[in-house]
Amino acid sequence: MNILLVEDNPGDVLIIDEMLKEVVGTKFNLVHTNRLDLALKNLLKDNFDAMLLDLGLLDSQGMDTFFTIKMHSPQLPIVILTGLADEDFAVKAIGEGAQDYLIKGQIDGRLLIRSIKYAIERKNSEELIKKSLEEKKLLIKEIHHRVKNNLMVISGLLNLQSQYIHDQNDLEFFKESQARAKSMALIHERLYQSDNFKSIDFGEYIVKLSNDLFHTYNCNASHVKFDIKVENIMVDVDTAIPLGLIVNELLSNSLKHGFPDGRSGDIKIKFHHYHDKLQLIVKDNGIGLSGKMDYKNTDSLGLQLVNLLTGQIDGELEVNMNGGTEFIISFIELNFN
Ligand SMILES: Nc1ncnc2c1ncn2[C@@H]1O[C@H](COP(=O)(O)OP(=O)(O)OP(=O)(O)O)[C@@H](O)[C@H]1O
Ligand SMILES: [Mg+2]
Known part of the structure; x- marks a missing residue:
């Protein structure tokens, strides 16, 4: 030795x-x-x-x-x-x-030898653990990458299939499903780019998703401006997936329904710390929800999803209907920093 x-x-x-x-x-x-x-x-x-x-x-x-x-x-x-x-x-x-x-x-001699041998053995096993940890990290990264790719494939398949659909309404369904798969893919893309593979900067995500959706629905809302104010808050994957879908539904609603017939206006998106909670606000100054509508009980899938997913993150949903549409979702995120 x-x-x-x-x-x-x-x-x-x-x-x-x-x-x-x-x-x-x-x-x-x-x-x-x-x-x-x-x-x-x-x-x-x-x-x-x-x-x-x-x-x-x-x-x-x-x-x-x-x-x-x-x-x-x-x-x-x-x-x-x-x-x-x-x-x-x-x-x-x-x-x-x-x-x-x-x-x-x-x-003494015995103590010295024992210490040296023990040091060598322990360092060896430390190195092995380090190596297997690196391998595990790589594997998780790889999995998120594949999940993202598969979701993008699904989104692409829906796009291909939609070529066979001629009814405008049915076509919308395909477009919506495509956007939902894509908004989830985006989370996994952020995850494999993150350090810990468990949480993502949700503020950054909102900015990216808004841009994507803006392009998807651009034809409906070419006179609409985005006003995005988000804090860079790390959100755990368990919350990020439902919350990402909520943002997707609310934003696409504002873009699709808020500004018909070339109306102009703006959509405000906010994501921030509010007291001891996190708060997501999507607000537009468009035509607003119809007065008769019960947003907690709809036949349509979009708002049903918003209600369901808000429940999934133990959040509270508040809707304001003066001068447009405002959805406020507040929830407690235990893992944020
Ligand atoms: N921001 C908004 N401005 C005006 N009307 C809205 C807005 N958001 C929703 N609505 C109205 O509420 C209805 C229900 O919305 P919901 O998202 O549940 O369904 P959808 O967008 O029609 O279809 P999908 O299930 O694909 O989302 C819409 O059809 C629209 O009339
Ligand atoms: Mg909708």
């Missing part, structure tokens, strides 16, 4: 050298240096199985010594050598990834 000892006290070097020589069974090859810069040179030159490191050297002191080595050789198992007075530093180094520490004057 190749061990690099970085220690500036010749007495301690001698003791450790003696201890390692006495071990039966394993042969230790001890390389010694007393400075940090020389230690780094040694690491470049040779392969070492582990390092015994004194934090207080001639050219470097305390945690800096440890950080420099760790940056240089992140894979190397390190056992800290320390005096009683510096034990706090050693404990801190463990928190930062050192494998173990030994207090000078309290070391």
Whole structure:
């Protein structure tokens, strides 16, 4: 076993050298240096199985010594050598990834060997766990990518099939379903681009989705302007999917129904923290819902979905009908930051 000892006290070097020589069974090859810069040179030159490191050297002191080595050789198992007075530093180094520490004057041969072997084994298994975590991340990313692609395929298939539909009303149904599949695809696209694959920046999502929908329904609402005010709030996937569909329904309603016959106006979209809740507002100054309409009880699918999905995220739905249509959805998101 190749061990690099970085220690500036010749007495301690001698003791450790003696201890390692006495071990039966394993042969230790001890390389010694007393400075940090020389230690780094040694690491470049040779392969070492582990390092015994004194934090207080001639050219470097305390945690800096440890950080420099760790940056240089992140894979190397390190056992800290320390005096009683510096034990706090050693404990801190463990928190930062050192494998173990030994207090000078309290070391015996058995303890030293055990510590070195344990450090090597533990570092090995740490590396394995790190590797499998990376693989898992890649897999999740891959899955979101595929889900997104499949949803886009469904959206594309609906588009192809709609060529065989001649009734204008039926054609609308196809267009709607296409938009729904696409709004979900967009969530998965954001998910595989995110760091944790579990939550997305919902503000960003709204901006992207609004742009997509604007193009989809552009012919209906070419005189309509968007006014988007969103906070960048991370939302968990379990909330993002239903909430994304809600935005899709409300926005497409405003674009489809709010401004008939070339009427002009604007659609305001807001997503923000409101007291201890999150709030989504979609408001247009178009023709408004018909007075007779019970928005909680419709035959049409769009508003049924909005009611259902609001329930799914334990949200509250409020509708204002003065001078247009305003939907306000408030909910508590436990996972946001
Ligand atoms: N922003 C709005 N402005 C004016 N009328 C609206 C608005 N939103 C909804 N409506 C009216 O409410 C009705 C019900 O909406 P809903 O979304 O449930 O169905 P839809 O849009 O007609 O069809 P779909 O089920 O495909 O969404 C609409 O047909 C429309 O008349
Ligand atoms: Mg609708």
